[in-house]
Amino acid sequence: MQLTSLRLHRVSMPLVTPFETSFMRETEKDCYLVEASFDTDAGPVTGWGESVAMAAPLYSEEFLDGGIAVTQKWLAPALFQVEDLTAETVGWHLRHIIGHPMAKSAVEMAVLEAQLKSRGQSFKDYVGGVVDSVPSGVSVGIHPTIGELIETVGGYLDEGYARIKLKIKPGADLEPVAALRREFGDDFLFQVDANAAYTLVDAAHLKKLDDFGLLLIEQPLGEADIRQHSELAKLMSTPMCLDESIVSAAAAADAIALGAAAVINIKPGRVGGYLEAKRIHDLAAAHGVAVWHGGMLETGLGRAANAALATLPGFTLPGDISGSKRFFHEDITQEIVQRDGEVQVPQGPGFGVTIDPERLKKFSRGTVDITR
Numbered sequence: 001m002q003l004t005s006l007r008l009h010r011v012s013m014p015l016v017t018p019f020e021t022s023f024m025r026e027t028e029k030d031c032y033l034v035e036a037s038f039d040t041d042a043g044p045v046t047g048w049g050e051s052v053a054m055a056a057p058l059y060s061e062e063f064l065d066g067g068i069a070v071t072q073k074w075l076a077p078a079l080f081q082v083e084d085l086t087a088e089t090v091g092w093h094l095r096h097i098i099g100h101p102m103a104k105s106a107v108e109m110a111v112l113e114a115q116l117k118s119r120g121q122s123f124k125d126y127v128g129g130v131v132d133s134v135p136s137g138v139s140v141g142i143h144p145t146i147g148e149l150i151e152t153v154g155g156y157l158d159e160g161y162a163r164i165k166l167k168i169k170p171g172a173d174l175e176p177v178a179a180l181r182r183e184f185g186d187d188f189l190f191q192v193d194a195n196a197a198y199t200l201v202d203a204a205h206l207k208k209l210d211d212f213g214l215l216l217i218e219q220p221l222g223e224a225d226i227r228q229h230s231e232l233a234k235l236m237s238t239p240m241c242l243d244e245s246i247v248s249a250a251a252a253a254d255a256i257a258l259g260a261a262a263v264i265n266i267k268p269g270r271v272g273g274y275l276e277a278k279r280i281h282d283l284a285a286a287h288g289v290a291v292w293h294g295g296m297l298e299t300g301l302g303r304a305a306n307a308a309l310a311t312l313p314g315f316t317l318p319g320d321i322s323g324s325k326r327f328f329h330e331d332i333t334q335e336i337v338q339r340d341g342e343v344q345v346p347q348g349p350g351f352g353v354t355i356d357p358e359r360l361k362k363f364s365r366g367t368v369d370i371t372r
């Protein structure tokens, strides 16, 4: 396959409800999609990718406009030079460009989709997935009041979600966690995510979360603090899960060796692509470390790809793979549906979903064309 052009579609989709984490409050999903065109022996093929970079560099150092810039100036020109481009070699061809895993992931995703489509293969079959549906959890933002939080979580439990993940931050942690256990009992699957909002000085406070039978605590400390997470893990009985800190398979190896991660949240965008994400899955499985699939409020495109990756056998915990309706009134692809705590993995070549041209037009905030 020869890459001939890239069109980056900047999109903005209104969220059903605002989503608040320890680092920001969002009312819209802003991202860009990558439409990649190729010449192949069998004629022209197109593949789609999605960048999970957020508008501002608050989750990680990447941000949406930076991703567009690095793709235009550095990633695309490097790939235009490759005559025989495959998904498996994208990472290699981009290895001299430091960082920017989300931008690289979006491009690799588009190459992968084109390759799969040209072979008539689904991503699930390509990656070696073993099931057709995956357990569906939901990520719940920080709420202004306990009453509203209980109402929101009650709604998700009624809808059938298999697991609740609550965002926490200093000042909004023990009380909401205790309130949900009091209201909904000890049996529902429940975990928390701090998005790096604490320091090791907070260890005694965080230890109080051990009383609530949580599945795990996700990323209490900073991205660079793998060793400090291993110290905290020794002090708490709640299993330690890393998100932000796992930027590559090498980082996952360090975290496992240091005892910093009993569980790993896998997000392809954060680690440079679905292929590196698969390597982390394999590494974790070999070490007996549980993994689950994270989310970045993806559109139906990224959501479909995430669900397909999560069909691998090491994904033993429910992921942040919720239905489209959790975030959007209208998705940009076919709707991803959560039912009885499961999401069906879209069938068909590539990621099994298509971008709806009308919806794309509606949500588009402009395009950037990059040609050879």
Ligand code: OSB
Pocket: 059, 138, 139, 193, 195, 243, 294, 295, 296, 297, 298, 320, 321, 322
């Ligand atoms: O930390 O997992 C996170 C969304 C944006 C940035 C970071 C995170 C999240 C979520 C949402 O928790 C998960 C989802 O897409 O359902």
Ligand code: MG
Pocket: 193, 195, 218, 219, 243, 244, 265
């Ligand atoms: Mg997280």
